[in-house]
Amino acid sequence: MAKPAPTIIDTFQEFNAGIYLKQAEEALKQAALGVIYHGVKGKKAKLTLTIALSRLDDPDKTDMVNVEHQWAFDHPTKRGKKTETNTTTTPMHVSREGHLSIIAYDQHDAFGKPALVKPINGE
DSSP states (O other): OOOOOOOHHHHHHHGGGGHHHHHHHHHHHHHHHHHHHHOGGGOOOEEEEEEEEEEOSOTTTOOEEEEEEEEEEEEEETTEEEEEEEEEEEEEEEOTTOOEESSOSSOOOSSOSOOOOOOTTOO
């Protein structure tokens, strides 16, 4: 049975061992609270998620990319605004369909076909 294709949430949950998504969620909460408490006269908050991909190692030897993931936010405060940015990276495998995962989708045969072994008793 084929492995089901991951959703974007599944992929995001693998970034930085699940920490990226939790931190981005917390940043969104802080931005929302900043608007509620200090968002008078049109003050707004902003959360930006950025993902950049680059090839990892030699193209002929690997199906991996380095995923740089960043969240950045700003939100109003009583006397101005607060800004924070966090950038981390996760090496990930790319399937033939383009899905990203920290675990390889396609297992490569490391040993070739198994050799036939004759039984010890000669049968």
